[in-house]
Amino acid sequence: MRLIVGIISLLVALFAAIIFLLPEPEGFPILEYHQVTDEKLDPDFEVYNVPPEEFSAQLDFLQAEGYTTITLQDFMRAVHGKATLPDKPIVLTFDDGYTDNYSTMLPILEAHKMTAVVYVITNEVGKSGYLTLDQLKDMQRRGIEIGSHTSDHLPLTSLDAETQLTQIRDSKRFLEWSGLSTIYSLSYPNGAFNEEIMEILRSEQYLTAVTGDAGLNTLETNPYELYRVHIRKPRFGLNEFKFRLLKAKFFAKLRNIF
Numbered sequence: 001m002r003l004i005v006g007i008i009s010l011l012v013a014l015f016a017a018i019i020f021l022l023p024e025p026e027g028f029p030i031l032e033y034h035q036v037t038d039e040k041l042d043p044d045f046e047v048y049n050v051p052p053e054e055f056s057a058q059l060d061f062l063q064a065e066g067y068t069t070i071t072l073q074d075f076m077r078a079v080h081g082k083a084t085l086p087d088k089p090i091v092l093t094f095d096d097g098y099t100d101n102y103s104t105m106l107p108i109l110e111a112h113k114m115t116a117v118v119y120v121i122t123n124e125v126g127k128s129g130y131l132t133l134d135q136l137k138d139m140q141r142r143g144i145e146i147g148s149h150t151s152d153h154l155p156l157t158s159l160d161a162e163t164q165l166t167q168i169r170d171s172k173r174f175l176e177w178s179g180l181s182t183i184y185s186l187s188y189p190n191g192a193f194n195e196e197i198m199e200i201l202r203s204e205q206y207l208t209a210v211t212g213d214a215g216l217n218t219l220e221t222n223p224y225e226l227y228r229v230h231i232r233k234p235r236f237g238l239n240e241f242k243f244r245l246l247k248a249k250f251f252a253k254l255r256n257i258f
């Protein structure tokens with residue numbers, strides 16, 4: 001037994017050393033946030049709430065590290081050679097479309113002269129706790145990219161093809177027909193996707209989609225399979241945030257091997 005534990009520990013250490021020694025992976029991170037709030041909500045969801053002062057400290061850190069925030073439309077312009085990416089790009093994304101994205105997150109973001117992408121569940125728009133259409137339009141005017149998180153936040157892989165299509169198409173139409181400019185990006189509910197779903201996105205004129213899989217992104221990454229690293233409510237302050245950025249890098253290295 002002790003021998004097996006010893007061998008396993010040795011293998012883990014060897015693997016860690018190999019990962020450590022691999023060259024720095026190419027690519028930029030996309031961060032996945034939900035709420036920026038101090039409110040004590042449902043304890044099951046509290047892990048998704050980053051307190052405003054922690055969020056502000058994270059943006060200070062990114063700025064100090066020389067990162068420049070871009071939207072996924074900026075990314076696609078670069079993919080098509082119509083723009084160049086800044087030296088150290090990063091994308092900040094916010095899932096579900098909560099009210100605090102407007103009342104709390106946006107002022108902190110603007111104080112740092114940064115931008116973001118906000119993905120809304122369109123059947124929740126205007127309901128208690130969720131962004132209204134006026135807030136979404138104002139955010140778009142202020143340079144925030146608005147994307148779809150589908151109509152009802154059902155994991156797409158669990159649905160039949162017809163429902164997949166309506167969830168993807170109707171959420172985009174709802175936003176555009178309500179006066180927002182074209183919606184180009186989607187966030188997969190629960191990170192669930194497959195080839196058929198990507199094909200629907202292509203035919204419905206989406207240009208990008210973000211997953212829940214950790215990693216880094218380059219101009220060569222499949223734009224319907226962009227990697228994101230989840231930023232939870234930190235228990236260990238800024239160090240935990242730095243650790244999450246390292247996690248993206250670590251997974252990018254792993255992907256380079258396999």
Ligand SMILES: [Zn+2]
Nearest residue numbers: 095096189190
């Ligand atoms: Zn979500």
